[in-house]
Amino acid sequence: MRYAMAIDTKKCIGCSDCVVACQTENNVPIGYCRDWVVESVAGTYPQVDLEIRSERCNHCDNAPCVRCCPTGASHIVEGGVVLVEPYKCIGCGACIESCPYDARYSHPEGYVDKCTFCLHRVEKGQDPACVSVCPTKCMYFGDLDNTNSIVSKMLATRKYKTLAPEAGTKPQIFYLI
Amino acid sequence: MKTRRDFIKISAAGTGGLALGLSSVKLAQASQFSDLLKRKEKKSEVQERFPTYCEVCFWKCAGWTYKDGEGKIVKIIGNDEDPHCNGRFCPRGTGGVGMYNDEDRLKTPLMRKEVNGKQVFEEVSWDDALDYISEKMQGIAKEHGPECVALFSHGAGGKYFSHLLKAFGSGNIAAPSYAQCRGPREVGFIATFGAAIGSPEPTDIRDTRCLVLIGSHIGENMHNGQVQEMSDAIDKRATIITVDPRYSTAASKSKYWLPIKPATDLALLMAWIHVIIEDELYNKEYIEKNTFGFQQLKQHVRQMTPEWAYGITTIEPDVIRRTAKEMADASPAVIVHPGRHVTWYGDDTQRTRAIAILNALLGSWGSRGGFFLPESIHLPKYPSPEYPKPKRSWRDAFPGQFKLAELALASGICDATVPTTERDCSFKAWLVYGTNLIETLPNQKQTYTAIQNLDILVAIDTMPMEITGYADVILPECTYLERYDDIRTSGTRTPTIALRMPAAEPKYDSKPAWWMAKELGKRLGLGAYFDYEDYTEVLDWQLKQVGSSLEEMKKIGVKKFKREYGDLYYNEGEKIEFNTNTGKIELFSTAMQDEGYDPLPSYTPHPEPPTGYYRLIYGRAPMHSFSRTTNNPLLFDLMEENNIWVNPKVANEWDLKNGQEIWLKNQDGIVSNFPSKVRVTERIRWDSIYVVHGFGHSNKNLKRSYGRGLSDQKLITNVMVDPIMGGTGMRGNFVTFLTEEPTELEKAKGNPYLNEKESSMIVGKEVES
Numbered sequence A: 001m002r003y004a005m006a007i008d009t010k011k012c013i014g015c016s017d018c019v020v021a022c023q024t025e026n027n028v029p030i031g032y033c034r035d036w037v038v039e040s041v042a043g044t045y046p047q048v049d050l051e052i053r054s055e056r057c058n059h060c061d062n063a064p065c066v067r068c069c070p071t072g073a074s075h076i077v078e079g080g081v082v083l084v085e086p087y088k089c090i091g092c093g094a095c096i097e098s099c100p101y102d103a104r105y106s107h108p109e110g111y112v113d114k115c116t117f118c119l120h121r122v123e124k125g126q127d128p129a130c131v132s133v134c135p136t137k138c139m140y141f142g143d144l145d146n147t148n149s150i151v152s153k154m155l156a157t158r159k160y161k162t163l164a165p166e167a168g169t170k171p172q173i174f175y176l177i
Numbered sequence B: 001m002k003t004r005r006d007f008i009k010i011s012a013a014g015t016g017g018l019a020l021g022l023s024s025v026k027l028a029q030a031s032q033f034s035d036l037l038k039r040k041e042k043k044s045e046v047q048e049r050f051p052t053y054c055e056v057c058f059w060k061c062a063g064w065t066y067k068d069g070e071g072k073i074v075k076i077i078g079n080d081e082d083p084h085c086n087g088r089f090c091p092r093g094t095g096g097v098g099m100y101n102d103e104d105r106l107k108t109p110l111m112r113k114e115v116n117g118k119q120v121f122e123e124v125s126w127d128d129a130l131d132y133i134s135e136k137m138q139g140i141a142k143e144h145g146p147e148c149v150a151l152f153s154h155g156a157g158g159k160y161f162s163h164l165l166k167a168f169g170s171g172n173i174a175a176p177s178y179a180q181c182r183g184p185r186e187v188g189f190i191a192t193f194g195a196a197i198g199s200p201e202p203t204d205i206r207d208t209r210c211l212v213l214i215g216s217h218i219g220e221n222m223h224n225g226q227v228q229e230m231s232d233a234i235d236k237r238a239t240i241i242t243v244d245p246r247y248s249t250a251a252s253k254s255k256y257w258l259p260i261k262p263a264t265d266l267a268l269l270m271a272w273i274h275v276i277i278e279d280e281l282y283n284k285e286y287i288e289k290n291t292f293g294f295q296q297l298k299q300h301v302r303q304m305t306p307e308w309a310y311g312i313t314t315i316e317p318d319v320i321r322r323t324a325k326e327m328a329d330a331s332p333a334v335i336v337h338p339g340r341h342v343t344w345y346g347d348d349t350q351r352t353r354a355i356a357i358l359n360a361l362l363g364s365w366g367s368r369g370g371f372f373l374p375e376s377i378h379l380p381k382y383p384s385p386e387y388p389k390p391k392r393s394w395r396d397a398f399p400g401q402f403k404l405a406e407l408a409l410a411s412g413i414c415d416a417t418v419p420t421t422e423r424d425c426s427f428k429a430w431l432v433y434g435t436n437l438i439e440t441l442p443n444q445k446q447t448y449t450a451i452q453n454l455d456i457l458v459a460i461d462t463m464p465m466e467i468t469g470y471a472d473v474i475l476p477e478c479t480y481l482e483r484y485d486d487i488r489t490s491g492t493r494t495p496t497i498a499l500r501m502p503a504a505e506p507k508y509d510s511k512p513a514w515w516m517a518k519e520l521g522k523r524l525g526l527g528a529y530f531d532y533e534d535y536t537e538v539l540d541w542q543l544k545q546v547g548s549s550l551e552e553m554k555k556i557g558v559k560k561f562k563r564e565y566g567d568l569y570y571n572e573g574e575k576i577e578f579n580t581n582t583g584k585i586e587l588f589s590t591a592m593q594d595e596g597y598d599p600l601p602s603y604t605p606h607p608e609p610p611t612g613y614y615r616l617i618y619g620r621a622p623m624h625s626f627s628r629t630t631n632n633p634l635l636f637d638l639m640e641e642n643n644i645w646v647n648p649k650v651a652n653e654w655d656l657k658n659g660q661e662i663w664l665k666n667q668d669g670i671v672s673n674f675p676s677k678v679r680v681t682e683r684i685r686w687d688s689i690y691v692v693h694g695f696g697h698s699n700k701n702l703k704r705s706y707g708r709g710l711s712d713q714k715l716i717t718n719v720m721v722d723p724i725m726g727g728t729g730m731r732g733n734f735v736t737f738l739t740e741e742p743t744e745l746e747k748a749k750g751n752p753y754l755n756e757k758e759s760s761m762i763v764g765k766e767v768e769s
Helices: A018-024 A064-068 A094-098 A129-133 A148-156 B008-011 B028-045 B097-101 B126-142 B160-167 B176-193 B224-235 B265-278 B284-290 B294-301 B306-313 B317-330 B348-361 B411-413 B445-451 B513-521 B533-544 B550-554 B590-594 B633-637 B647-653 B746-747 B756-762
Strands: A002-010 A036-044 A047-055 A073-078 A081-084 A139-143 A173-176 B048-053 B062-067 B073-078 B110-115 B118-123 B149-153 B208-216 B241-242 B256-258 B335-337 B428-431 B457-463 B473-476 B496-498 B559-562 B614-619 B642-645 B661-666 B674-678 B689-690 B734-740
Touching: A002 A148, A018 A036, A018 A129, A018 B633, A064 A073, A064 A094, A081 B550, A129 A139, A139 A148, A139 B265, A139 B674, A148 A173, B048 B550, B073 B097, B097 B633, B110 B126, B110 B306, B126 B149, B126 B428, B126 B457, B126 B473, B126 B513, B149 B160, B149 B411, B160 B428, B176 B348, B176 B411, B176 B590, B208 B317, B224 B241, B241 B317, B256 B317, B265 B348, B265 B614, B306 B317, B317 B335, B317 B348, B335 B348, B411 B445, B533 B550, B550 B559, B642 B647, B647 B674
Parallel strands: A002 A173, B149 B428, B208 B241, B208 B335, B241 B256, B428 B457, B457 B473, B614 B689, B642 B674
Antiparallel strands: A002 A139, A036 A047, A073 A081, B048 B062, B062 B073, B110 B118, B110 B473, B496 B559, B614 B734, B642 B689, B661 B674, B661 B734
């Protein structure tokens, strides 16, 4: 099993519903976020191009945050999901520095926090909060090892890219372009 | 928007490098770990949920309010059965929890008092506040007549005050959502199809093959159902054509983006009509059978060629022809969207008429992929005595004007509050429910002047706003998560009803609006109009009339019904009777001709910005509903302030840098109270600037949003009034940049009518509560 997400940049409108849904679902303190929205503009008026992306932890296959964690708090569970065990985390911040996606933040309660793919929901057969709330339905979540999953199907039929592939982290968030 | 990397938020081009921020680290302490354990356990406890429909905007999506094991409201999730949202709330709806949790909420009734020569708000009991209001209202009724009390309303609770006012003997009930927003399109479509658009719009976007947006920025305006369907349309490869001087989010999803010169949309529309008629791209049989005035229209647009329009709009003739062909190819599964906020240049009824005519030619009205025929459930009114007949109406203040307005004008009531020698009576009291009139009506000078002439201003709101700073009495309403309200019955494809019930007791000393209206009614001797102890009695009675009950609705939240009045679309060949004078779709409007207005729309040029000035264009951001949400802790977190979008060429000329704070000054010398940061971007034309509306609060009681960003409303002093229905055109204002902070005096300048006290109110020093 390999959980992954595909996000359709052709449909995302950057409304940030994914951000606030994550905050209320996961009790993320005000002022912090586990996911966020990036907008890139290219070209010159009136030949302009705009790409909007909802970004978060890439749950990398080759996760630098897990390798550099001195206590083993950052670890990988079934499905390839990268998690932080708050009880083991000493808040040293090495993982924050090592992440090429800037996906982690220091929780005010003293540990490092990040996207969990909403595993507590996924275990119940639900989509992560960001996916389930998205008004444009531009996010797809599922198992890459299952060729019938929506993610596998999207990646089989659409062009896509990943972020910072040069970092060699093998990210598992795919942007449909 | 919430971005991890600030430099991208404000950068114009490219992706840039990656930031390594957030390096400050707090070390954990042992005691916190045990808190963590507790927190985790709580999370897993069973949660309760309560049905509601959202009040953060007018789309009113139905959902569920969830509470955790401790009884704390934690989240709101869409109801899967609701056609407004299909189980998916927008960021504002999801962030609605922040409205409930906002510590800046109005907490107790407040009354303006003078203490040692200084005006202050004093906390009073509900009895004192309501006694005072009813005494004032009775005094005004006795001296001037009950019609001199007006209500401005936006939102669910306004209905109870509307009922109260009608029982009291006044029909002067206005919503700025008409004359300041969607009024012109309703009049334009009524004149053409004999039917208004209404809300939510019955646009069949999900099945359309071509969607045309004229300045309508779906996606940034987060009208949930429409946004969802536009996404479906993208999946189905529908052609999207966006006309906008700004590269809006919708423009970025479009096959065609027409970067039109602002204020020339009507010329483009007429040229499209010309192409469709001259190139015979319409269905002749349909036009012959269903429309009136085709020959007059054909004659009228003969000279309005794409070449003619090119000189006006800067859109190339070839693009005009190609896009017209795209629409015709998709016909009748095409939508030329009527827009929502359409009060732009004062000829807005005529522009939306042209949109209606274009839809008529394309046969989209009542067609799959065009406009569907919505149906709603009629809930019988709870038994109550007849309303007395008012002797006067706001219309008396405007003889011979705005003859096609079907609803009261908020701006009209504001104007008719300032006494004149001709009028026998001006308005003496305003009840203002849920609408921040200062930031809603254009020409703030006029609003301030009107307010100074009132005997009493009552503001009912959940939050302190600019308008509450001017109130004599403030009544704190509890949020929608803490109250019952009327059953939602809006028309959709499938008739539905939705229940709003409280998930928690009202915080502080706030109360639901139905209770306030009932208590006022009692004091005004109108108890018979409020014959119930609790509003649940009304809801249960109404629900039982349509075969449901409060008990059932508490369990399901949304109930769907079968359609009873015909199909979703007209059937092919069906004989259709339109509610117009001729019974047909009126390409040539007899109603407009009868009232002395042009029966066919024409383009007229509008003023252009002088050198060094730029057209002020304003709009929406998906995470905010105007000034209403900017202090919401969750939504503030997503977008704290607005930016001033400036084209790089203009920025270069003025030496403006990304992120630089500047003030704006308009053509009348009015300057913004607060600065806003420049966003240099290729997404805006060089003759315009763009800001998101609703920021720049001047009420210090809004601790987060006070002074964050700037208010475009203060800069809208040139108002182009639509002679047909009184809409206030607000896109004719031009601004220039001030890189140095203007003095307090300059900020009040341009308002010479104001005395010192009033000036100080403008610069945000209103009486403190």
